[in-house]
Amino acid sequence: MFDLPEQGIRLRGFEGDKDMDQIVRMHNDREIAALISTSYVVPPGLTKLREDYKKTIENSTEIFCIIETIPESSEDEVEWVGFLGLFGSPDARLRRESAYSISIWKKYWNKGYGTAVTEFIVDYAFESLFMHRIALSVFEGNNRAVAVYQKCGFILEGRARKAVRSSDGGWKDIINMGIIVDDWIELKKRVPGQA
Numbered sequence: 254m255f256d257l258p259e260q261g262i263r264l265r266g267f268e269g270d271k272d273m274d275q276i277v278r279m280h281n282d283r284e285i286a287a288l289i290s291t292s293y294v295v296p297p298g299l300t301k302l303r304e305d306y307k308k309t310i311e312n313s314t315e316i317f318c319i320i321e322t323i324p325e326s327s328e329d330e331v332e333w334v335g336f337l338g339l340f341g342s343p344d345a346r347l348r349r350e351s352a353y354s355i356s357i358w359k360k361y362w363n364k365g366y367g368t369a370v371t372e373f374i375v376d377y378a379f380e381s382l383f384m385h386r387i388a389l390s391v392f393e394g395n396n397r398a399v400a401v402y403q404k405c406g407f408i409l410e411g412r413a414r415k416a417v418r419s420s421d422g423g424w425k426d427i428i429n430m431g432i433i434v435d436d437w438i439e440l441k442k443r444v445p446g447q448a
Contacts, residue, residue, distance in 0.1 A: 255377075256323060260369045262334060264318035267310055272319050273303050275333045279356055283420065288395055289356050315339040315351050315382055320370055334361045337370060339378060339387070349385035351378060362397070371405045379437050386433045392417055393426040406432045406440040 255264040279285050280302060310317050320334040335357035341350060353374065357367055378384040389407065391398045407430040415424035 255318075255373065257369050257373060258323065260364075260366060261323050261325070262320055262366055262369070263323050264320060264337070264370065264373070267317050267319060267336075272333075272336070273306060275319075276306060276336060277302055279335075279358065282359070284359065285356065288392060288398070289354075309340065310338075313340050313342065315341055315346075315378070315384075316374070320357065320366065334358060334366060337374060339374065339382070339384075349383060351382075351384055351387050353387050353389045367398070367401045368404055371401060375405055375432060375437060379434050384434065386431060388429065388431040391428050391430065392419075393428060394419075399428065399430075402430050406436050408432065408436065 257263065317338040319336050322332040322334060324331055337355040339351040339353055345351065355367060355370060375387060378387055389402065410429045410431050413427040416427045417425050419425045
């Protein structure tokens with residue numbers, strides 16, 4: 254478990270069905286699903302979605318965490334904020350490369366959680382997991398996410414033009430971004446108190 258007390262959130266391990274219910278709910282939210290799925294935005298088949306996630310978590314993740322609030326008092330409820338993962342195929346692991354993914358409930362957007370969590374995971378990946386490169390993809394129009402990733406040191410690497418069907422019936426580009434350990438070291442040198 255990793256606490257980020259300045260933001261009032263923590264990252265904890267995946268706890269099976271309890272967390273899977275929340276993930277499925279996110280895929281059933283049309284606005285969120287349009288940002289996290291390359292498939293048509295339709296209510297997902299629950300059994301297949303659960304099986305796919307469980308298989309991916311078990312076989313392809315370097316780290317998979319649930320983002321939740323840290324209660325300020327014993328009377329406060331822990332709130333489920335979202336989830337994140339660093340994913341890697343066997344070939345990617347040989348190259349010390351991971352793919353990053355994060356999804357946060359809409360009510361927690363614009364609170365700085367995405368930036369804080371992404372900065373933490375990037376630091377953790379390079380410092381503790383000895384990654385060389387972290388890649389990600391984001392859909393055209395998700396300017397909030399692009400800004401967060403750029404703030405955290407990710408660099409635009411290319412676009413797959415009109416590669417994903419949008420919920421309005423059109424097509425959107427997939428924006429590919431990445432950060433390598435050298436970028437991260439330079440970023441840390443520029444940030445006061447880091448390096």
